[in-house]
Amino acid sequence: MGLKKYIGFSLLLIIAISLYVYSVESGSYEITILDYTMQLPTVLWIIIPVALLFFFSVLHLIFYGSLNFFKTRGFIKDEENIVELIKASLLEKEEKKKFKTQAFKNLASILRQLKFDTKDTTFTSKDEELNNIVSLIKDIKDGKYVTDKNFRLDEKSSLGKKNLINKVNEQIDFAVDILKKQEQYDKEVVKAAFFNVLENKSMTTVKKVYTNVELTKDMALKLFLKDVDNTDFGLTKEEILKITKELNYTKEEFITLAKLYKNTLNPDKLLDLFETLSNENEEAAGAYFYVLLELEMIENLNDLLAGYKDDEFKAYRALLDLKQAGKHYSIDDITTI
Template sequence: MGLKKYIVFSILLIVLVFGYVFSIEPGEYKVTVLDFSSLTLPIAIWVILPVVILFIGSVAHMMFYGFKSYLKYRSIAKDEENINESIKAFLLQKPDKSSYKTKSFKNITNILSQIDFEVKDASFTTSNEEINKIVSLIKEIKAGKYIQDKTLKLEPTSKLAHQNLLNKVNAEIDFCVEILKKPMNYSSDVIKQAFLNVVEEKSMTTVKKLYENVTLDKEMSEKLFKKCAKNPEFTLSNEEVIKITKNLDYDKNDFIKLAKVLKESYQPDELISLFEELSKQIDCSTEAYVYVLFEFEMIDVIREVLSSHPDADLMAFRALIDLKDAGKQYSLESLCYKS
């Protein structure tokens, strides 16, 4: 029975009892309390008074617990909204600022906050359209697409924001140029990807203006030197190449690899000059220098270089010279330094 019906029927019962008692006993009754005060009321009133008190007490009781239930329902409804906000925050890798009224929701959120949320590739559907949209955009980010949608409001330090930044680097070459102009504002992997993209897509003139702003690794330098090989008219100076290789601690295999990259496009004099200078400043580049000399059949110069080193050094090249002197025709690649 609802509260309204209870009140109506209770009042009706009180009225009927009052009417019935009054019809059979219309008189009054006096009640005296401690000889100090007295109260005279119709007998019918005295009869229904306990019923009225019980009625008022029961209504107050029901209203109290009804209001308490209403507050609890509101708390649960609010927490249901908050749990959706928490899920959004967890998906976007943001701090959860939601507060909860109920213990059960607090416990659930505490558990969720200790779990890494990962969106699966399979279809995702909920009744919450905003969560559906967020998940859809996250999938696009993970697939390599740059998302400009400001509704995501990604946490700048989150992995998701970092991935989206890398996606932007791969999508906008002009943004890559801006990164290389002010690399101090970005992480090393973002700088590296921006550099690789610029080397791939921009002119050698642009690359030469920017490469000194970043710290190169061997992969980046290899990409740069391959760019030089394709654009020998705009290549780096010998001093620049030497500086790069020194900073990266190139070993003899790295220098041989560099010689192979440059030999197809550099003029012989330019390539020989570069590696001659390298050999004077970096000992482990001598083999690459001799390798270049062999490529251009500079036998007399090779003999001079070999004579200036101990007999135990450069053995592969000494063997090749001996074979040539014996009339045996072997290429350098057939003996060593195969790609």
């Protein structure tokens, strides 16, 4: 029974009792306590206790009804906050919602320690904003750049970085701008921008921006591959020397570099490049020997090998012996150098 109905029926009952008592006894009744005497109509002596009982019962109902109201309201608010917590987690944001009920506090504590992800299947819920967030995340994962301002992504989060990389891949001019201001962006975003510029811009543009970038070895390899196809506007000897020095190239990496350039540079430039590299870095000696072999400069190679111990550069010594025996092999035919 609702509070309004309870009050209504209670008042009707009080009126009914009053009328009945009055019809039976219309007189008055006197009560004396110590020296105090009170005389009231009989009907009041009956109705006053009933009215007091009614009054306190209403207070009781209001009090516990209010408690139940706020408790229910707390559950509803906590349920809403849990959904907001899930949204924030999906967007990789920190959510500091406060929870009123212990059950939801425990649930929130667990959820904050988990990482949410979306499935490829269709997602539906009653919360339209949550549906939009899941759709947005799926688009980002599919390689689309999302510009919805309602869901501002933290560019330092993995989702934010992935969205920036999508923008880099879609907008080549933005990729160029990234390389000009690379200190403002995450290394993964800079790398994606660098690869996109290498693929879609001329070597002239690449040379203008690559010096702003802190190269990794895989980035340098891509740059050298680009350079091989653009010898007219390619990297200078000094630039190649600087890159390999900064990246601490190994013997194997110098040989890979020699293999890249052997069919691109003319013999004089190729020889000059790797002679300079070997003079500045002992790790490049094997690559220089490789170039000498490719150019059939056997005497020069013999003279250089004479300056090393017999157990060094055995592969090259073996190739020289084979050549002297009339057997022609390339260093590429030998797996271990």
